[in-house]
Amino acid sequence: QQQVKQSPQSLIVQKGGISIINCAYENTAFDYFPWYQQFPGKGPALLIAIRPDVSEKKEGRFTISFNKSAKQFSLHIMDSQPGDSATYFCAASNPHTGANNLFFGTGTRLTVIP
Amino acid sequence: DSGVTQTPKHLITATGQRVTLRCSPRSGDLSVYWYQQSLDQGLQFLIQYYNGEERAKGNILERFSAQQFPDLHSELNLSSLELGDSALYFCASSASDRANTEAFFGQGTRLTVV
Numbered sequence: 001q002q003q004v005k006q007s008p009q010s011l012i013v014q015k016g017g018i019s020i021i022n023c024a025y026e027n028t029a030f031d032y033f034p035w036y037q038q039f040p041g042k043g044p045a046l047l048i049a050i051r052p053d054v055s056e057k058k059e060g061r062f063t064i065s066f067n068k069s070a071k072q073f074s075l076h077i078m079d080s081q082p083g084d085s086a087t088y089f090c091a092a093s094n095p096h097t098g099a100n101n102l103f104f105g106t107g108t109r110l111t112v113i114p
Numbered sequence: 115d116s117g118v119t120q121t122p123k124h125l126i127t128a129t130g131q132r133v134t135l136r137c138s139p140r141s142g143d144l145s146v147y148w149y150q151q152s153l154d155q156g157l158q159f160l161i162q163y164y165n166g167e168e169r170a171k172g173n174i175l176e177r178f179s180a181q182q183f184p185d186l187h188s189e190l191n192l193s194s195l196e197l198g199d200s201a202l203y204f205c206a207s208s209a210s211d212r213a214n215t216e217a218f219f220g221q222g223t224r225l226t227v228v
Contacts, residue, residue, distance in 0.1 A: 002156075032214045043116060043204050043219030044157070051214065089157060095213030101147055101170050102217065104157035 003027055004092050006105025013112050019077040021108045023090035026071065030092040034102070035064065035075050038087045047088070048075075080112045117141065118220035120205050126226045132193040135223045139186055139207030145169070146188040147208075147217060148180055152201040163188055164211040195227045 006023045013019045023033075034049035050057045050064040050073065057064045063076040077084055087109045091102040117140035127133055139146050148160040150173075159172035163182035174180075177195075182188045192199060202224050206217040 034216075036219075041221070043118070043206075043221050045116065045219065046216050049214070049216075093213055097170060100145075100208070100211060100213045100215055100217075101159040101162050101172060102157075103159070104149075106156040 002106065003103040004090055004105045006090050006108060008108060009106070010109045011111070013080045013110065015080065015082060015112055015114050017080050017112075019075075019080045019084070019110055019112070021075045021088055021090070021110075022072065023074065023105050024070075024072045025092050025103075027092070027094060028071070029094045029096050030103075031095045032093045032100075033064070033066065033073050034091050034093075035062075036089045036091060036104075038089065038107075044089060077110075080110075082112045082114050085110055085112050116218040116220060118205055118207050118218050120203075120220035120223050122223060123221065124224050124226075126228060127195060129195055129197060129227055131195050131227075132191065133195065133225065135190040135192070135203055135205075135225075137188045137190070137205030137207075137220060139188070139205075140218055143207035143209050143218070144186065145208045145211050145215070145217075146182055146186070147206040148174075148188070148190050149204045149206065149219075150201050151204060151222070157204070160190070162211075169211055192225070197227050200225055200227045 036044035038044040090105040119138040160174040162170040208215040
């Protein structure tokens with residue numbers, strides 16, 4: 001059972017456009033929502049993360065929007081660049097389990113066309 | 115470079131065999147996590163160790179086992195290998211086991227079972 005659902009599976013955006021990736025979860029105990037970026041042949045790397053006590057977090061061209069009541073969060077990449085072409089994973093963790101392992105979405109393959 | 119080192123990078127083995135994957139965490143990190151990434155299942159959490167002790171278990175098969183040694187490096191042992199075990203295996207480390215602690219991923223070991 002996928003605890004974090006992610007869409008779309010793939011996304012093609014023109015250079016300079018906005019890329020939007022959406023995630024949803026059911027477990028209200030999740031307390032930490034990171035986004036990871038993965039390039040081919042590399043491991044995932046943390047891009048940006050948010051906690052549910054804020055509705056938005058922005059770092060450069062990357063913004064997370066968080067809707068606690070809808071149990072949804074999304075990643076917006078402004079002014080998308082070809083170098084942003086990668087696979088993006090949303091994730092969540094439950095601090096009440098005594099561990100902080102991550103539950104990942106299924107990933108979105110982003111292609112930014114020059 | 116995340117600072118997490120995984121060896122080997124690639125491994126090809128036959129069904130029924132046993133292999134050991136090795137992970138050296140970032141200097142000072144006490145938590146080590148193992149994840150499996152396959153095309154159909156995405157990134158799945160297998161197991162977490164914290165300072166030598168098992169902290170959490172995910173979707174880890176009974177044929178798989180892991181341990182963390184006093185020098186904090188970890189090994190993932192996969193036995194009685196099946197074709198379906200072919201996947202990328204990632205190790206990640208974090209400074210603590212507290213929630214919201216950033217996890218840093220290695221570059222992975224690509225296992226091919228033939």
